[in-house]
Amino acid sequence: MIAKDFITIQKGLASYIHCTPVITSSLLNKIIGVNLQFKCENFQKTGSFKxxxxxxxxxxxxxxxxxxxxxxxxxxxxxxxxxxxxxxxxxxxxxxxxxxxxxxxxxxxxxxxxxxxxxxxxxxxxxxxxxxxxxxxxxxxIHPSNNKNVILGHSTATLELLDQTHHLDIIVAPVGGGGLLAGTALAAHYFSKSAVIGAEPMQVDDAYRSLLSGKIEMNVHNNNNNNTIADGLRTHLGSINFPIIQKYVDGIIRVEESEIISAMRLIFQYLKIVIEPSSAVALAAVIKEKERFKSQNVGIILSGGNVNLDTLSFS
Amino acid sequence: MIAKDFITIQKGLASYIHCTPVITSSLLNKIIGVNLQFKCENFQKTGSFKxxxxxxxxxxxxxxxxxxxxxxxxxxxxxxxxxxxxxxxxxxxxxxxxxxxxxxxxxxxxxxxxxxxxxxxxxxxxxxxxxxxxxxxxxxxIHPSNNKNVILGHSTATLELLDQTHHLDIIVAPVGGGGLLAGTALAAHYFSKSAVIGAEPMQVDDAYRSLLSGKIEMNVHNNNNNNTIADGLRTHLGSINFPIIQKYVDGIIRVEESEIISAMRLIFQYLKIVIEPSSAVALAAVIKEKERFKSQNVGIILSGGNVNLDTLSFS
CATH class of the missing domain: 3.40.50.1100 (Rossmann fold)
Structure with a gap:
């Protein structure tokens, strides 16, 4: 791949997808102490970057x-x-x-x-x-995340984000199957000097463990430890995206369930947008290690907005 | 007032306020059978048109x-x-x-x-x-709704909406104190041929009754009948906005609590944005009388997004 190839991909997709907005909240920035730019893939067609x-x-x-x-x-x-x-x-x-x-x-x-x-x-x-x-x-x-073209298509979210912002020190994306994080890392590598961090629920921290061990680790399912609210992130990495993540991702931050829910509330409250729990994981990671992100320009990929409204009650 | 005065107001405000986006959902249009354009004042500074x-x-x-x-x-x-x-x-x-x-x-x-x-x-x-x-x-x-300049300021939401859309047959706004509905009606009168409809919870239908009786009616508070979830709409009309509403508004549609909640869910689900219940009242009104709105281009003022998250539970 060379940089030009990504531009060709982006141009070929342009008439099919939404160029989703990037939004900010000065109040939220003040509370967290980080300059956050949110890439709103919840507004993408079908409600997610996929x-x-x-x-x-x-x-x-x-x-x-x-x-x-x-x-x-x-x-x-x-x-x-x-x-x-x-x-x-x-x-x-x-x-x-x-x-x-x-x-x-x-x-x-x-x-x-x-x-x-x-x-x-x-x-x-x-x-x-x-x-x-x-x-x-x-x-x-077509595999949902372990497919080269799927990863390349996903990279366009970050290409757009880089076009829409001035300078980003770090980009944070959630990691489940690894397709989004790999695409994010590729785009950041070819088009920016931004570091890339993955964000993962502690309950399904297979990507974190995979980077440590150097081989694709699994989550042991059917027990009580991987019932994360971030249901889109229960999957594991694959042979195509793992080497990209190993090469281009600067680290993975793991977060607890309560931290995911708090981050989700902050996004509802300050950004006034609906996201799914998997999307909140990235903000939760920034808040968890806010000293590391302090005063930096941080891009956050909000991966989707297909929350199950039956788990959200209005009263 | 002449049309030019509104343009002056809009220009004077431009550097202080957000020109909020107008969003659509083709799926939602298909479900309801109406071409809906949502003016997102939930993204306005402080989270509402106010x-x-x-x-x-x-x-x-x-x-x-x-x-x-x-x-x-x-x-x-x-x-x-x-x-x-x-x-x-x-x-x-x-x-x-x-x-x-x-x-x-x-x-x-x-x-x-x-x-x-x-x-x-x-x-x-x-x-x-x-x-x-x-x-x-x-x-x-400065009264929250019964003040001429407050009403004129509110009119700019509709001026923007008219700039941002091609042609609207009808504009629907919620009515509580009457400031937003009066401002909407003035802007629509001077800058469009759109009809303007108010939307009101059945439990606090003072505006509906006021238009019928020709005088400002009140809601009897402190009983069980005006505990509407749309808490921003519990107030009554005033001497300044009522004559404007009488002159320029084409009708008021009243909706039940369950209809407000259903409309709120549809907006969360299809638009992926957070609105407060008062905002959902306008969509609820369109759905309630969908034969009247069928296949028309309808602008909906989503008044705000300051929902009390304690009434929304994530599980």
């Missing part, structure tokens, strides 16, 4: 591949993103979702004309179902 | 009046708005607030260097306290 990578990955397919469709497994933001991205490019999208996925998530995929295949809950079952579709109809499998 | 009128009202004072300061009574958005507007213009602001006002509201005023005078709860006590300050230090009293 639409960027999904669109770019489909754009890169050959005409023959496009005619056969794409397939992924996701019960979260990538499902909606791939469905709408495919629709916009005239491609069929097959989404493998666990039977027990919330109806609201299934409805969102159907709304964007995605085809849902239900499977049993669990990673093995969903990988098997996706592989079956891949084989049967020769659809192209 | 900052517009407060600033313009202080700008219109003489130098001698400015040197003696301003006074108002409010436990809501006008308190913060007047405090920050006064600070920006180098004027002292005295805010009369009931003893039992939430600490968070007092803190917001103090954050903007406003001077708080506490009084007993109730209208009589707060009017008396404000009059006392007015007399003792000769500060200028």
């Amino acid at each position: 639409f960027r990578g999904a669109t770019y990955a489909i754009q890169q397919l050959t005409a023959a591949q496009k005619s056969r469709g794409v397939v992924t497994h996701s019960s979260g933001n990538f499902a909606q993103a791939l469905a709408l991205a495919a629709k916009g490019l005239g491609v069929k999208a097959h989404i493998v979702m666990p039977k027990n996925a919330p109806q609201v998530k299934k409805d969102a995929v159907l709304e964007y004309d995605g085809f849902i295949t239900e499977c049993e809950p669990g990673n093995t079952a969903r990988e098997k179902s996706a592989a079956k579709i891949e084989n049967e109809i020769d659809a192209t499998f | 900052f517009r009128g407060a600033t313009y009202a202080i700008q219109q004072l003489t130098a001698a009046q400015k040197s003696r300061g301003v006074v108002t009574h409010s436990s809501g958005n006008f308190a913060q708005a007047l405090a920050l507007a006064a600070k920006g213009l180098g004027v002292k602001a005295h805010i009369v607030m009931p003893k039992n006002a939430p600490q968070v509201k007092k803190d917001a005023v103090l954050e903007y260097d406003g001077f708080i005078t506490e009084c007993e709860p109730g209208n009589t006590a707060r009017e008396k306290s404000a009059a006392k300050i007015e007399n003792e230090i000769d500060a200028t009293f």
Whole structure:
């Protein structure tokens, strides 16, 4: 990759995606003591940055591949993103979702004309179902985070952020599957001198442990320790994004559940925007280590706004 | 007033206020069947449109009046708005607030260097306290809604909205004290052919009843019927804004509490922004009478975003 390639990617995506706004709050800056610039991917189409990578990955397919469709497994933001991205490019999208996925998530995929295949809950079952579709109809499998083109598409959020701001000392992005953090790090490396920090819930600190051990670590699921409110970050790194993260990311800060909730409240209160808990993790990391960020210009990638409103009660 | 006067007001305010964004959601339009354009005053300084009128009202004072300061009574958005507007213009602001006002509201005023005078709860006590300050230090009293310059300042939200959109058939604004609705109606009258509709909670439908009877009606407080979640709309019209509303407003739609909450959820879900319940009343009115608004271009004034986060629980 050279810098010019990213500009080509950005230009190719421009008419499909929203250039999302960057917002600030002087009161919040005063409270925290950091100059924060928030990149609002909650306002991206389908409500998250995932639409960027999904669109770019489909754009890169050959005409023959496009005619056969794409397939992924996701019960979260990538499902909606791939469905709408495919629709916009005239491609069929097959989404493998666990039977027990919330109806609201299934409805969102159907709304964007995605085809849902239900499977049993669990990673093995969903990988098997996706592989079956891949084989049967020769659809192209697009992984939600461990796919080079998905990562490159995601990098455009940071390209825009750098265009929209004057100078950033540090950029902070949440890390789950690693696609966003890898894309952020690549864009920052080629177009800025900004350091890049990942933010991760303590309960699913696989990325933090992976950087320490030098190999991809997992979270042990089905216990009480990985039930983080930041449900978009429960996944683990992959073979494509991990080396990028190892090379270009300057560290990962882990945060507690209560810190995520506090950061989410601050964003609701001062920025007046709706974000999902996974997005709040980045601000929580800055607050946790505020001495390290003190008086610096810090970009925060707010990854999405698809909060489950059933967990938010109005009274 | 002539049209040119509004342009002068708008220019005079431009460097003090935010020109707030207008946002749309194609999914929400599809669900409701109306082309909605939301004017986001939740992103205005101090989190509500009130900052517009407060600033313009202080700008219109003489130098001698400015040197003696301003006074108002409010436990809501006008308190913060007047405090920050006064600070920006180098004027002292005295805010009369009931003893039992939430600490968070007092803190917001103090954050903007406003001077708080506490009084007993109730209208009589707060009017008396404000009059006392007015007399003792000769500060200028600025009413939160029944003040010509406050109304004119508020009109700029609609001037902007009209600049930011192509053509609006109807503009809908919530009505409480009547300042916003009167300002909206004046701007629409001078600069568009848009109809203007007020939106009001059924529990405090004083404006609706006032238009019917031809005189300012009150809400009977301290019973169970006016405990609307849209707490910014519990006030009544005044002698200055009522004639404007009578002349230029095309009707008022009343909505139930459950309709307000549903509209608030839709805005959180589809627009990804935080609004206060009073703001949701306008969308609730459109949904309630959606046949009337069908396929029309409708502007909605989202009045503010200062929701009490203690009533929103994250779990």
